[in-house]
Amino acid sequence: MINWKKSFVLVLSLILILALITTSVAAAQSREKIVRIVASWPCYIDPGVGSDNVADICTANFYDTLVTVNVDGEPAPQVFKNWEFDEDTLTYTFKIRKGIKFHNGDEVKASDVIFSLNRMINIGEGWGYLFRGVIKDLSAPDLETVKITLDHPVGPFLLYLTHVAVLNEKQVMENAKKDGLYGEFGDYGRDWLLTHDAGSGPYMVKEVSLAEYVIGIRNPNYWQKFDENAPDSFKIIGVTEPVTVRTLMAKKELEITDEWQPTENYEAMSKIPGVKIANLRTGAPLSLMFNTSKPPFDDVHFRRAVMYLFDYAICKEQILPTSERSRGPVSPLMPGGDPSLPLLERDVEKARVELAQSPYAEQLDQYPIDFWWNSVVPDTEKLALLLQSNCQELGIKVNVVKTTWTMLGEAAAHSDTSPHIFPVIQTAIGYPEAGALLHQIYHSTSRGTFFNTHWLDDATQAEIDYMIEDAVATLDTNERYQKYKIIIRKIMDLALDIIAVEMPQRYAYQAEYLMWPAARAAETGEKFFTLMPGLRMQFKDMRFIGDK
Structure with missing residues (x-):
C-alpha cells in the first residue's frame, strides 16, 4: 500500500531542493563581478589633469x-x-x-x-x-x-x-562652462570631467564621489571583446589606512590593495586565506632627493659624503626586503638604463674623504639636515631613521620630520620651503624609456613638483637640460640610449640623490577568485609590461575564477 503522506513529503522536499539549487545558480549567474581597489587620494579622472598612478588607472579604463x-x-x-x-x-x-x-x-x-x-x-x-x-x-x-x-x-x-x-x-x-581660463573653450569641461568621462574605453563612469570613490561599469559597445568572466564593474576607494585595508581584505570586500602599505601589513595580509602578495618589478627608483640650493647640500662633497654614508644593504635586507638593490637613478630594467653600473654600497671611508673636502666639515653642528617623511608611506620613516643613524657616525645631524602629501606638495613648490631631503618613489613615468625618468626627475620643467626638488644652480641645470634634450631629440634608438647612459653617470657624479633601492609595486590581492594578469606574470615569469600603472591595472583583462 502506498504511503501517500511519506510520498508527498518526499516530493515536496525534492521540489524545495530543486528550487534552492535553481535560485543559487541564478544568483551566482546574476552576481555582479566587481573589482574593488584602494588608492591614494585625490583621484583626478580627467586625462588632461591627472598623472599619478590612480589617474593613469582611470585613464586606461x-x-x-x-x-x-x-x-x-x-x-x-x-x-x-x-x-x-x-x-x-x-x-x-x-x-x-x-x-x-x-x-x-x-x-x-x-x-x-x-x-x-x-x-x-x-x-x-x-x-x-x-x-x-x-x-x-x-x-x-x-x-x-x-x-x-x-x-x-x-x-x-x-x-x-x-x-x-x-x-x-x-x-x-556641450558641458563646458563658458567662463573659464581658456578663452573660447571656457573651462574646457574641467568641472564636468571631475565626475564624468567623455571617453571610448572599456568602462564608463557610473559614479564619482570626489572625496571617496570612483565607480566604473562595463562599456557594452567596446570595440574589443570582453571575456565572459571579466569584471562587470570596478570601484576605486580613497582609503589606504593599513588596518582598514587589512580588514577589507579579510572580509573579501576588497580585491586589490594599493601599493603603499607598510611591510608589516603585507606580511599580515599574506596570511589571510586566498590572499597573495604580488611584487611587480617596475624599475621605480626610491629617491631621497637633495635640495642642492640649501646649505650644506649646495656643496657636492657634502652630498657625496651623505650618499656614501647611507646603508643600501640594510635598506634592502631589513626595511624593504622585496626591493632590488639600486645601481643609479635609472633601473637597468628601463630601456636606455645602464646595467654596467655597480651596485650602490655604503663606504664610510669614502664619505670621510669627501666630507673633509667640504667647507662645512668643521661646522656640522650649525647645519642640521631636515628629512621629511610621508605619513602615507610609513616605510619612509624607517629610511629617515636609518640615514639619521648612518650620518651620526661622522657627526652629521638629521632631523626626522613627519608630514603629509599635501604639505610635501606645497613645500616642493619653492626652493626655500623644500626640505633638505625629500623622499619619493618615482612610479608614474611619462613613457617607458630612460629619458622619461631623467626628464621627470632632473629637467627644469619638472622643478618644484613631487618629482624634482633638487633646485640645481642655473649653470648646472642648463647643462643637464641640454644633455637630456639632446638625447631625447636623437632619432636613432641605440645612439639615444648611449646618451642616456652618459647623463646617468653625470648625475651620479653630482650626487643629487640617494637612490635607496629599486622599488617593486607591491599589492595584496584575492588570488583565490581573481586572475590578475600582471600578478600572474610576476609569479610565473611570463612576459608582461609592468612599467606603466594603467596597463598593469586593466580591469577588462582580469578574470573571476571562483566564488568569493
Whole structure:
C-alpha cells in the first residue's frame, strides 16, 4: 500500500531542493563581478589633469589612448591603427581605427584627436609637459587621418602618445562652462570631467564621489571583446589606512590593495586565506632627493659624503626586503638604463674623504639636515631613521620630520620651503624609456613638483637640460640610449640623490577568485609590461575564477 503522506513529503522536499539549487545558480549567474581597489587620494579622472598612478588607472579604463605598448614596451596600435614618419619634414601621418565609439555612441573622429591633444597642451597639467614646445602643427585632412608635424626631432614621440586619451569634443564642449581660463573653450569641461568621462574605453563612469570613490561599469559597445568572466564593474576607494585595508581584505570586500602599505601589513595580509602578495618589478627608483640650493647640500662633497654614508644593504635586507638593490637613478630594467653600473654600497671611508673636502666639515653642528617623511608611506620613516643613524657616525645631524602629501606638495613648490631631503618613489613615468625618468626627475620643467626638488644652480641645470634634450631629440634608438647612459653617470657624479633601492609595486590581492594578469606574470615569469600603472591595472583583462 502506498504511503501517500511519506510520498508527498518526499516530493515536496525534492521540489524545495530543486528550487534552492535553481535560485543559487541564478544568483551566482546574476552576481555582479566587481573589482574593488584602494588608492591614494585625490583621484583626478580627467586625462588632461591627472598623472599619478590612480589617474593613469582611470585613464586606461575610461579612455582609449592614441598608442599603447606591447610586452616589450614598444609602441603598438590603439586608436591609431598605423602610421608613417617623414624624417625630412618631421611629420607623422596616422590612420584612425574604424568603428571605435564613445560611450554616448558618437564615432571617434580625427577632429576629436586634434581637440584632445590641443586640450592637453593648453591646460598644461598632467602629462601635458611632454608636448610643451614639441608640436609645430596638427591637422586632420579627413575623418580618419591625423597629421602631426614636430617642431624638432623627438626620438620617443610615439611613446609620448601612450598618455594621450581621446575625448569626445562635442560632448566636452556641450558641458563646458563658458567662463573659464581658456578663452573660447571656457573651462574646457574641467568641472564636468571631475565626475564624468567623455571617453571610448572599456568602462564608463557610473559614479564619482570626489572625496571617496570612483565607480566604473562595463562599456557594452567596446570595440574589443570582453571575456565572459571579466569584471562587470570596478570601484576605486580613497582609503589606504593599513588596518582598514587589512580588514577589507579579510572580509573579501576588497580585491586589490594599493601599493603603499607598510611591510608589516603585507606580511599580515599574506596570511589571510586566498590572499597573495604580488611584487611587480617596475624599475621605480626610491629617491631621497637633495635640495642642492640649501646649505650644506649646495656643496657636492657634502652630498657625496651623505650618499656614501647611507646603508643600501640594510635598506634592502631589513626595511624593504622585496626591493632590488639600486645601481643609479635609472633601473637597468628601463630601456636606455645602464646595467654596467655597480651596485650602490655604503663606504664610510669614502664619505670621510669627501666630507673633509667640504667647507662645512668643521661646522656640522650649525647645519642640521631636515628629512621629511610621508605619513602615507610609513616605510619612509624607517629610511629617515636609518640615514639619521648612518650620518651620526661622522657627526652629521638629521632631523626626522613627519608630514603629509599635501604639505610635501606645497613645500616642493619653492626652493626655500623644500626640505633638505625629500623622499619619493618615482612610479608614474611619462613613457617607458630612460629619458622619461631623467626628464621627470632632473629637467627644469619638472622643478618644484613631487618629482624634482633638487633646485640645481642655473649653470648646472642648463647643462643637464641640454644633455637630456639632446638625447631625447636623437632619432636613432641605440645612439639615444648611449646618451642616456652618459647623463646617468653625470648625475651620479653630482650626487643629487640617494637612490635607496629599486622599488617593486607591491599589492595584496584575492588570488583565490581573481586572475590578475600582471600578478600572474610576476609569479610565473611570463612576459608582461609592468612599467606603466594603467596597463598593469586593466580591469577588462582580469578574470573571476571562483566564488568569493
